Amino acid sequence: MILKRNSPFLIPAIVLGIYMIYSLGPIFWLVLSSLKSRQDLFTLPPKLFFTPDLSGYEAVFGIGAAKDSAAAIGLVQSLYNSIIVSIAGTALATILGTLAGYACSRFRFVGRDDFMFFALSTRMIPPTAVLVFYHVMFAKMGLSDTVSGLIIVTTFINLGLATWIMKGFFDGVPTAVESIAKVNGYSRFYAFRKFVLPMVRGGIAATAGFCFIFAWNEFAFSSILSTTKAKTLPVRLSSAMGSTGIEWTQICAAGVVLIVPVAIFFYLIRRHILMGMTFGVLGKAGH
Amino acid sequence: MARVEIRDLRVHFGDVIAVDGVNLDVEDGEFVVFLGPSGCGKTTTLRCVAGLESPTSGEILFDGKTVTQLDSMNRNVAMVFQFISLYPHLTVRQNIAFPLKARRLPKAVIEEKIQWVSRIFDLAEILDLRPGRLPPGARQKAALARSVVRDPNVLLLDEPLSAIDEQFREEMRWELRHLQKELGVTSIYVTHDQREAMSLADRIVLMNEGKIVQVGAPAELFNDPTNQFSGFFIGSPAMNFVRARRKGEKAALAEGAATIALPDNVMQLMGDQEVLLGIRPQHVATIDREAEFGCVRTTPSQVNSVGREHWFDFQLGDTTIKGMSQSRVAQGTGEIIARLDVEHLHVFDLKGERLRGEDRS
Ligand SMILES: Nc1ncnc2c1ncn2[C@@H]1O[C@H](COP(=O)(O)OP(=O)(O)OP(=O)(O)O)[C@@H](O)[C@H]1O
Numbered sequence: 001m002i003l004k005r006n007s008p009f010l011i012p013a014i015v016l017g018i019y020m021i022y023s024l025g026p027i028f029w030l031v032l033s034s035l036k037s038r039q040d041l042f043t044l045p046p047k048l049f050f051t052p053d054l055s056g057y058e059a060v061f062g063i064g065a066a067k068d069s070a071a072a073i074g075l076v077q078s079l080y081n082s083i084i085v086s087i088a089g090t091a092l093a094t095i096l097g098t099l100a101g102y103a104c105s106r107f108r109f110v111g112r113d114d115f116m117f118f119a120l121s122t123r124m125i126p127p128t129a130v131l132v133f134y135h136v137m138f139a140k141m142g143l144s145d146t147v148s149g150l151i152i153v154t155t156f157i158n159l160g161l162a163t164w165i166m167k168g169f170f171d172g173v174p175t176a177v178e179s180i181a182k183v184n185g186y187s188r189f190y191a192f193r194k195f196v197l198p199m200v201r202g203g204i205a206a207t208a209g210f211c212f213i214f215a216w217n218e219f220a221f222s223s224i225l226s227t228t229k230a231k232t233l234p235v236r237l238s239s240a241m242g243s244t245g246i247e248w249t250q251i252c253a254a255g256v257v258l259i260v261p262v263a264i265f266f267y268l269i270r271r272h273i274l275m276g277m278t279f280g281v282l283g284k285a286g287h
Numbered sequence: 288m289a290r291v292e293i294r295d296l297r298v299h300f301g302d303v304i305a306v307d308g309v310n311l312d313v314e315d316g317e318f319v320v321f322l323g324p325s326g327c328g329k330t331t332t333l334r335c336v337a338g339l340e341s342p343t344s345g346e347i348l349f350d351g352k353t354v355t356q357l358d359s360m361n362r363n364v365a366m367v368f369q370f371i372s373l374y375p376h377l378t379v380r381q382n383i384a385f386p387l388k389a390r391r392l393p394k395a396v397i398e399e400k401i402q403w404v405s406r407i408f409d410l411a412e413i414l415d416l417r418p419g420r421l422p423p424g425a426r427q428k429a430a431l432a433r434s435v436v437r438d439p440n441v442l443l444l445d446e447p448l449s450a451i452d453e454q455f456r457e458e459m460r461w462e463l464r465h466l467q468k469e470l471g472v473t474s475i476y477v478t479h480d481q482r483e484a485m486s487l488a489d490r491i492v493l494m495n496e497g498k499i500v501q502v503g504a505p506a507e508l509f510n511d512p513t514n515q516f517s518g519f520f521i522g523s524p525a526m527n528f529v530r531a532r533r534k535g536e537k538a539a540l541a542e543g544a545a546t547i548a549l550p551d552n553v554m555q556l557m558g559d560q561e562v563l564l565g566i567r568p569q570h571v572a573t574i575d576r577e578a579e580f581g582c583v584r585t586t587p588s589q590v591n592s593v594g595r596e597h598w599f600d601f602q603l604g605d606t607t608i609k610g611m612s613q614s615r616v617a618q619g620t621g622e623i624i625a626r627l628d629v630e631h632l633h634v635f636d637l638k639g640e641r642l643r644g645e646d647r648s
Pocket residue numbers: 300303304305323324325326327328329330331332479
């Protein structure tokens with residue numbers, strides 16, 4: 001649709017345009033910068049056309065010329081950490097959240113509603129408020145600066161949300177599905193595995209997508225619980241910025257690498273995002 | 288097939304008392320219908336028998352053996368649910384085979400049983416279709432087929448016909464009744480439709496607010512209600528109720544809106560207290576000359592003929608009484624004589640409990 005000059009939507013359209021520049025501008029700048037060489041990066045006015053320089057990406061992925069440089073090794077290690085922590089944390093949170101969500105949807109137990117509230121509240125707590133406690137606890141358990149430690153934290157961070165979303169999807173599956181199986185001589189577990197789980201496939205995918213994005217972006221806990229070896233990519237990036245001799249190209253390339261999976265997952269679960277915002281009624285609206 | 292006993296069953300959901308002390312014996316092969324208004328605990332009781340709900344207290348016994356602790360999958364009960372009973376992604380054939388596969392019966396036996404039940408229920412043409420494409424009637428037929436294909440201890444039906452068109456429902460009811468007798472399977476059927484209950488049941492279990500109000504054959508409930516609720520809930524149109532109090536030799540109806548002569552046994556039951564008289568519209572007629580008992584001179588406020596049934600209403604004070612006459616009642620022709628058949632007059636106290644004479648109990 002082309003907006004006429006005197007359309008009542010003209011001003012909102014302009015505002016939206018500005019908002020898009022505001023939100024997409026930095027990403028555009030980031031992508032451009034990640035492809036520039038050191039010299040091109042700091043020319044004024046900024047160059048829009050230049051010969052792409054892939055050295056930043058080579059450093060992040062640890063390939064090509066940057067393979068052996070110390071900075072590159074740090075980046076590769078942190079990318080690797082991020083991938084492991086996010087995938088393992090997402091898998092654990094999704095599996096446990098699916099089971100817990102099913103229990104909360106189907107079983108009446110003492111304190112169920114309190115549990116549901118508690119589960120969600122774990123996501124609302126400002127991480128900085130409890131960081132010190134985690135720091136001490138992890139140090140005592142020998143989990144400081146380990147990937148397994150970060151996996152545990154990531155799982156717990158996402159478990160509450162995963163439980164909530166999955167409960168919503170299970171609420172959307174009629175209890176008759178299990179009742180029918182039971183009166184026909186099958187166990188509840190059989191019905192869960194054979195009938196209920198396939199019905200909430202989409203929900204599981206959406207939950208995993210949410211969890212992955214949160215795990216991938218997680219900064220507060222990782223920054224305090226990983227000091228050297230276990231640093232994730234966001235942590236590594238932020239610490240690089242404080243030091244001298246900043247490799248801007250590498251940082252920008254790492255930034256792009258951080259954004260891409262989020263963009264992909266967000267696109268994949270976009271159907272569920274709006275529904276996800278109204279926790280609990282998710283499943284009913286879903287199918 | 289089994290005898291089913293329900294012993295002092297109670298089910299609480301938090302503060303809600305869904306079932307409040309139900310005791311019942313269902314004989315082997317009997318067709319029992321749970322009847323009652325919405326929310327009276329019919330489904331919950333049924334689900335307890337199925338093992339899908341665990342009672343707060345009480346026992347369920349099959350053939351004298353307690354199954355209260357037994358999981359539903361081990362009770363060998365069949366159940367047809369109100370809306371969905373079949374898995375939509377399985378064909379009718381796979382749905383029917385579902386309970387047989389649970390018992391790991393050999394393929395040949397399963398196939399034989401499917402053929403048998405498909406002949407009874409006339410399913411041959413839909414065996415390989417998915418339920419989603421079938422009309423509700425055919426779907427419930429298939430669900431019934433699945434439920435009887437494996438000799439269940441008891442067949443439980445929770446308003447299985449409520450999703451089916453009125454005209455087809457009549458036919459299904461008849462078929463169900465016929466089949467139940469032929470197969471001799473102990474059956475418990477839940478409905479809130481009293482006509483359905485009357486046409487299906489060997490015995491009706493009338494429930495209200497988690498309790499059993501009355502148990503008996505349909506005719507028994509119709510002719511001999513134990514309280515006002517039972518009188519009101521069974522029969523259509525509903526039973527008329529009017530307040531009455533002794534006034535000399537006669538009785539004053541509806542705070543003196545009319546007086547009526549009643550036989551001695553009724554007058555005795557009434558005593559000196561105010562009571563409720565209950566009488567079905569079928570037992571209120573018009574007559575030409577006043578008889579000894581039960582006559583009221585009145586003018587009809589409404590008339591309505593349905594085929595050979597000539598219904599009429601008249602007012603006694605605030606109370607509307609409905610009657611049914613053999614001959615057309617013309618509206619606006621002035622006074623008629625309405626006669627209450629005192630043989631079928633029931634006396635209730637103001638709390639709704641039936642008052643009975645010593646001799647007839
Ligand atoms: N799972 C449950 N949790 C809480 N309350 C329940 C549950 N199941 C039933 N109830 C309540 O118990 C009471 C009896 O319900 P039930 O379903 O047995 O009634 P019903 O006689 O089958 O009614 P209907 O004709 O509407 O099906 C109702 O007040 C209902 O709200």
